[in-house]
Amino acid sequence: MGCLKGKKDSKEKAGNYKCKKCGAVSDKKKHVCEPKKIKKD
Numbered sequence: 001m002g003c004l005k006g007k008k009d010s011k012e013k014a015g016n017y018k019c020k021k022c023g024a025v026s027d028k029k030k031h032v033c034e035p036k037k038i039k040k041d
């Protein structure tokens with residue numbers, strides 16, 4: 001399973017993951033290569 005490569009399959013919101021490399025966003029950690037959990041602010 002690879003990174004979404006800049007695409008988003010979910011909204012950029014708290015609890016989802018954003019890739020530090022390419023900016024992909026998903027609610028599934030495995031879908032991004034360098035997942036960073038999005039925090040609520």
Ligand SMILES: [Zn+2]
Nearest residue numbers: 003019022033
């Ligand atoms: Zn990525």
